[in-house]
Amino acid sequence: MKQPRPQTLEGVTSMYPEVEIVGLSLPVEVSDEGKIRVRDDLEGFLADRLIADAGRTCYQTNEKATAEKDLLLIKNMAKSGHTSVFEHANITIRIRGGSRSFTHQLVRHRHQAISQESQRYCDEGSFGFVIPPSIEEAGLEDLYKQKIQQAQQAYLLLQDKLNEAKKAGKLSKDRKTNEDARFILPNAVQSEIVITPNFTELRNMFVKRLTSHAQWEIFGVFEIILKKVVKISDVFDDINEYFQANGNLDTFKLVA
Numbered sequence: 001m002k003q004p005r006p007q008t009l010e011g012v013t014s015m016y017p018e019v020e021i022v023g024l025s026l027p028v029e030v031s032d033e034g035k036i037r038v039r040d041d042l043e044g045f046l047a048d049r050l051i052a053d054a055g056r057t058c059y060q061t062n063e064k065a066t067a068e069k070d071l072l073l074i075k076n077m078a079k080s081g082h083t084s085v086f087e088h089a090n091i092t093i094r095i096r097g098g099s100r101s102f103t104h105q106l107v108r109h110r111h112q113a114i115s116q117e118s119q120r121y122c123d124e125g126s127f128g129f130v131i132p133p134s135i136e137e138a139g140l141e142d143l144y145k146q147k148i149q150q151a152q153q154a155y156l157l158l159q160d161k162l163n164e165a166k167k168a169g170k171l172s173k174d175r176k177t178n179e180d181a182r183f184i185l186p187n188a189v190q191s192e193i194v195i196t197p198n199f200t201e202l203r204n205m206f207v208k209r210l211t212s213h214a215q216w217e218i219f220g221v222f223e224i225i226l227k228k229v230v231k232i233s234d235v236f237d238d239i240n241e242y243f244q245a246n247g248n249l250d251t252f253k254l255v256a
């Protein structure tokens, strides 16, 4: 899937969106003094050990945990729908350079923590923006950039006028002018966001966003996320195998 090309009016910033895993639940030991040690002496994926050990609680088996046994247990839990166990692991992902259209879809997923760049507090005077592939394919880049530039000028003008009105005492001193100037901003504006879903929710998100019905940008971002998470966990193996074989998850059956 072709990735969107976020730009500023000065030019292409990079091949965004940039997706970075910045946090992950790991098995730890905490001493009485509160010192934390990540149990990195374990074989296999660490987040999976946390999940598998929680899963073993259900069956009270005394088996010695190994990477192979973790994998088998996780495969069985995914197959049988015993997926609440996957909720023991959370993942934190930072996404930079996606459009506000994309983030609006992303935040519809309810079982996740979200922190997003604020258009109330931040100055969007020199915003970056995303160019949809169809605009490039149709040769409409110049027109698109021109319209984006007009939106930027409108934002700056409103910002100035609102600030002037504030100075002149026509608006209360507490008024945040950016929060009203932003009403003129396009959906193409880039917006940085950090999300923390648990692994069960992330599985749900893949199944919704990696289908042929999904919008290209969110599809592209979840394709990148999938590539990254299969390197740190087996919880997404079934989804990844299906996706690699079919190019989408249109007919993937999620047992939940």
Ligand SMILES: Cc1cc2nc3c(=O)[nH]c(=O)nc-3n(C[C@H](O)[C@H](O)[C@H](O)COP(=O)(O)OP(=O)(O)OC[C@H]3O[C@@H](n4cnc5c(N)ncnc54)[C@H](O)[C@@H]3O)c2cc1C
Binding pocket: 108, 109, 110, 111, 201, 204, 205, 208, 209, 213, 214, 215
């Ligand atoms: C192709 C596509 C087109 C879309 N088009 C539109 C549109 O035109 N307009 C629009 O408004 N939205 C649209 N959406 C958004 C969609 O309706 C969902 O809001 C979004 O996909 C989040 O999915 P979800 O609610 O299943 O999942 P999440 O919020 O991620 O929840 C995960 C799962 O938890 C369960 N769950 C969560 N909350 C509840 C609850 N309160 N009660 C019972 N079960 C719950 C459900 O099983 C759910 O699937 C679209 C989504 C897609 C993928």
